[in-house]
Amino acid sequence: MPHLYVMVQKVLSRRPFRIRMSFLNSKSNLELAPISWVASGFQKTSGDFRVGRYQITETINIFSHKVSWTKGPRGIIRIVPQKGDIWALYRNWSPDWNELTPDDVIYKYEMVEVIDDFTEEQGVIVIPLLKVSGFKAIFHRHMDPKEIRRIPKEELFRFSHQVPSRLLTGEEGNNAPKGCLELDPAATPVELLKVITEVKEDGATQTAK
Numbered sequence: 001m002p003h004l005y006v007m008v009q010k011v012l013s014r015r016p017f018r019i020r021m022s023f024l025n026s027k028s029n030l031e032l033a034p035i036s037w038v039a040s041g042f043q044k045t046s047g048d049f050r051v052g053r054y055q056i057t058e059t060i061n062i063f064s065h066k067v068s069w070t071k072g073p074r075g076i077i078r079i080v081p082q083k084g085d086i087w088a089l090y091r092n093w094s095p096d097w098n099e100l101t102p103d104d105v106i107y108k109y110e111m112v113e114v115i116d117d118f119t120e121e122q123g124v125i126v127i128p129l130l131k132v133s134g135f136k137a138i139f140h141r142h143m144d145p146k147e148i149r150r151i152p153k154e155e156l157f158r159f160s161h162q163v164p165s166r167l168l169t170g171e172e173g174n175n176a177p178k179g180c181l182e183l184d185p186a187a188t189p190v191e192l193l194k195v196i197t198e199v200k201e202d203g204a205t206q207t208a209k
Contacts, residue, residue, distance in 0.1 A: 126151060
Protein backbone atom coordinates (compact mmCIF):
# COMPACT_ATOMS: atom_id res chain seq x y z
CA MET A 1 0.00 0.00 0.00
CA PRO A 2 1.32 3.50 -0.82
CA HIS A 3 2.05 4.91 2.65
CA LEU A 4 5.31 6.75 1.93
CA TYR A 5 5.86 10.03 0.09
CA VAL A 6 8.87 11.24 -1.88
CA MET A 7 9.68 14.48 -3.64
CA VAL A 8 11.22 13.99 -7.06
CA GLN A 9 13.87 16.67 -7.41
CA LYS A 10 15.30 15.88 -10.81
CA VAL A 11 15.01 13.31 -13.58
CA LEU A 12 18.62 12.43 -14.33
CA SER A 13 17.88 9.93 -17.09
CA ARG A 14 14.82 8.34 -18.70
CA ARG A 15 16.56 5.38 -20.35
CA PRO A 16 17.86 3.98 -18.15
CA PHE A 17 15.52 5.34 -15.46
CA ARG A 18 17.42 7.38 -12.88
CA ILE A 19 16.14 10.17 -10.61
CA ARG A 20 17.16 12.22 -7.60
CA MET A 21 14.54 12.19 -4.86
CA SER A 22 13.98 12.76 -1.15
CA PHE A 23 11.64 10.97 1.22
CA LEU A 24 9.18 13.14 3.15
CA ASN A 25 9.59 12.55 6.87
CA SER A 26 7.71 13.38 10.04
CA LYS A 27 8.62 12.67 13.65
CA SER A 28 5.43 14.06 15.16
CA ASN A 29 1.69 14.38 14.56
CA LEU A 30 0.97 17.17 17.03
CA GLU A 31 -0.27 19.47 14.24
CA LEU A 32 -3.30 17.14 13.98
CA ALA A 33 -3.85 15.83 17.51
CA PRO A 34 -1.82 14.93 20.63
CA ILE A 35 -2.02 11.14 20.28
CA SER A 36 0.76 8.56 20.01
CA TRP A 37 0.39 7.74 16.32
CA VAL A 38 3.87 8.17 14.86
CA ALA A 39 5.43 7.21 18.20
CA SER A 40 3.52 3.89 18.09
CA GLY A 41 4.99 3.04 14.69
CA PHE A 42 2.01 3.88 12.45
CA GLN A 43 2.59 5.51 9.08
CA LYS A 44 1.46 9.11 8.88
CA THR A 45 -0.22 9.94 5.57
CA SER A 46 -1.84 13.31 6.36
CA GLY A 47 -0.39 16.42 7.93
CA ASP A 48 2.98 18.16 7.84
CA PHE A 49 6.19 16.64 6.47
CA ARG A 50 9.78 17.72 5.94
CA VAL A 51 12.00 16.94 2.97
CA GLY A 52 14.73 14.45 3.85
CA ARG A 53 18.19 13.96 2.40
CA TYR A 54 18.31 13.31 -1.31
CA GLN A 55 19.22 9.97 -2.82
CA ILE A 56 19.51 8.48 -6.29
CA THR A 57 17.23 5.63 -7.37
CA GLU A 58 17.01 3.57 -10.53
CA THR A 59 13.93 1.60 -9.45
CA ILE A 60 10.73 2.69 -11.18
CA ASN A 61 8.18 0.29 -9.69
CA ILE A 62 8.37 1.79 -6.19
CA PHE A 63 6.14 4.67 -7.33
CA SER A 64 2.34 4.66 -7.25
CA HIS A 65 0.98 8.09 -8.23
CA LYS A 66 1.30 11.85 -7.78
CA VAL A 67 -0.31 13.57 -4.79
CA SER A 68 -1.37 17.16 -4.22
CA TRP A 69 0.49 19.18 -1.60
CA THR A 70 0.92 22.72 -0.35
CA LYS A 71 3.96 24.49 1.01
CA GLY A 72 3.87 25.73 4.58
CA PRO A 73 6.20 27.85 6.71
CA ARG A 74 9.84 26.87 7.23
CA GLY A 75 9.86 24.38 4.36
CA ILE A 76 6.91 22.32 5.58
CA ILE A 77 5.12 20.14 3.00
CA ARG A 78 1.44 19.64 3.87
CA ILE A 79 -0.54 16.71 2.45
CA VAL A 80 -4.25 16.35 3.25
CA PRO A 81 -7.18 14.66 1.48
CA GLN A 82 -8.47 16.79 -1.40
CA LYS A 83 -11.82 16.93 -3.20
CA GLY A 84 -12.04 14.10 -5.73
CA ASP A 85 -9.47 11.90 -3.97
CA ILE A 86 -10.22 8.26 -3.21
CA TRP A 87 -8.88 7.00 0.12
CA ALA A 88 -8.92 3.79 2.12
CA LEU A 89 -10.06 4.42 5.69
CA TYR A 90 -9.27 2.31 8.74
CA ARG A 91 -12.73 0.98 9.54
CA ASN A 92 -12.01 0.36 13.24
CA TRP A 93 -9.75 3.35 13.90
CA SER A 94 -9.49 4.60 17.47
CA PRO A 95 -7.29 7.30 19.04
CA ASP A 96 -6.31 4.61 21.56
CA TRP A 97 -4.48 2.48 18.99
CA ASN A 98 -0.87 1.72 19.88
CA GLU A 99 1.86 -0.83 19.17
CA LEU A 100 -0.21 -3.51 20.96
CA THR A 101 -3.30 -3.11 18.77
CA PRO A 102 -3.90 -6.46 16.96
CA ASP A 103 -3.45 -6.61 13.19
CA ASP A 104 -6.95 -8.04 12.71
CA VAL A 105 -8.32 -4.84 14.24
CA ILE A 106 -6.07 -2.46 12.29
CA TYR A 107 -6.26 -3.91 8.80
CA LYS A 108 -9.97 -3.57 8.10
CA TYR A 109 -10.81 -0.95 5.51
CA GLU A 110 -13.57 0.95 3.76
CA MET A 111 -13.31 3.10 0.64
CA VAL A 112 -14.47 6.72 0.49
CA GLU A 113 -14.46 9.61 -1.95
CA VAL A 114 -13.57 13.07 -0.66
CA ILE A 115 -16.33 15.44 -1.77
CA ASP A 116 -15.09 18.68 -0.23
CA ASP A 117 -11.61 20.06 0.38
CA PHE A 118 -10.02 19.93 3.82
CA THR A 119 -10.33 22.94 6.11
CA GLU A 120 -9.02 23.39 9.64
CA GLU A 121 -12.54 24.11 10.89
CA GLN A 122 -14.57 21.29 9.35
CA GLY A 123 -11.93 18.70 8.47
CA VAL A 124 -12.85 16.53 5.46
CA ILE A 125 -16.26 15.58 4.01
CA VAL A 126 -16.47 12.06 2.54
CA ILE A 127 -19.02 9.65 1.12
CA PRO A 128 -18.61 5.84 1.15
CA LEU A 129 -17.93 3.88 -2.03
CA LEU A 130 -19.71 0.59 -2.65
CA LYS A 131 -18.50 -2.31 -4.75
CA VAL A 132 -20.11 -2.88 -8.16
CA SER A 133 -21.17 -6.52 -8.40
CA GLY A 134 -19.31 -8.65 -10.90
CA PHE A 135 -16.13 -6.55 -10.91
CA LYS A 136 -12.88 -6.73 -8.98
CA ALA A 137 -11.98 -3.07 -8.46
CA ILE A 138 -14.95 -0.98 -9.62
CA PHE A 139 -16.91 1.07 -7.09
CA HIS A 140 -19.67 3.66 -7.07
CA ARG A 141 -20.75 6.38 -4.68
CA HIS A 142 -23.26 5.49 -2.00
CA MET A 143 -26.66 6.69 -3.24
CA ASP A 144 -27.95 7.81 0.18
CA PRO A 145 -26.87 11.40 1.01
CA LYS A 146 -27.38 10.56 4.69
CA GLU A 147 -24.18 8.50 4.45
CA ILE A 148 -22.10 11.65 3.87
CA ARG A 149 -19.99 12.29 6.93
CA ARG A 150 -17.46 14.72 8.30
CA ILE A 151 -14.07 13.61 9.57
CA PRO A 152 -12.54 16.33 11.77
CA LYS A 153 -8.88 17.29 11.62
CA GLU A 154 -8.21 15.40 14.85
CA GLU A 155 -9.30 12.16 13.15
CA LEU A 156 -7.29 12.39 9.91
CA PHE A 157 -5.43 9.32 11.18
CA ARG A 158 -8.44 7.36 9.89
CA PHE A 159 -7.07 7.90 6.37
CA SER A 160 -4.79 4.95 5.62
CA HIS A 161 -3.68 5.82 2.08
CA GLN A 162 -4.83 7.38 -1.16
CA VAL A 163 -5.89 5.05 -3.98
CA PRO A 164 -5.46 6.09 -7.64
CA SER A 165 -8.66 5.85 -9.66
CA ARG A 166 -10.24 6.72 -12.99
CA LEU A 167 -13.82 7.57 -13.92
CA LEU A 168 -15.26 5.10 -16.41
CA THR A 169 -16.92 6.42 -19.57
CA GLY A 170 -18.60 3.12 -20.49
CA GLU A 171 -16.42 2.74 -23.58
CA GLU A 172 -13.59 0.82 -21.91
CA GLY A 173 -15.08 -2.57 -22.75
CA ASN A 174 -18.14 -4.79 -22.60
CA ASN A 175 -20.38 -3.98 -19.62
CA ALA A 176 -18.08 -1.21 -18.36
CA PRO A 177 -20.33 0.72 -15.93
CA LYS A 178 -20.37 4.38 -16.98
CA GLY A 179 -19.87 6.87 -14.15
CA CYS A 180 -18.28 4.36 -11.79
CA LEU A 181 -14.72 4.45 -10.48
CA GLU A 182 -12.06 1.88 -11.28
CA LEU A 183 -9.50 1.74 -8.47
CA ASP A 184 -5.86 0.74 -8.77
CA PRO A 185 -5.78 -2.89 -7.54
CA ALA A 186 -2.18 -2.47 -6.33
CA ALA A 187 -3.33 0.19 -3.84
CA THR A 188 -6.72 -1.31 -2.96
CA PRO A 189 -6.87 -3.48 0.19
CA VAL A 190 -6.99 -7.17 -0.76
CA GLU A 191 -10.17 -7.79 1.22
CA LEU A 192 -11.98 -5.29 -1.04
CA LEU A 193 -10.89 -6.94 -4.30
CA LYS A 194 -13.17 -9.96 -3.99
CA VAL A 195 -15.72 -10.16 -6.79
CA ILE A 196 -19.20 -9.92 -5.30
CA THR A 197 -22.55 -11.05 -6.64
CA GLU A 198 -24.88 -9.11 -4.33
CA VAL A 199 -24.66 -5.61 -2.90
CA LYS A 200 -26.86 -3.89 -0.35
CA GLU A 201 -26.78 -0.12 -0.19
CA ASP A 202 -25.88 -0.20 3.50
CA GLY A 203 -22.82 -2.26 2.60
CA ALA A 204 -23.64 -4.69 5.39
CA THR A 205 -24.12 -7.86 3.35
CA GLN A 206 -22.05 -8.83 0.35
CA THR A 207 -21.68 -12.26 -1.19
CA ALA A 208 -18.21 -13.01 -2.54
CA LYS A 209 -17.10 -15.47 -5.15
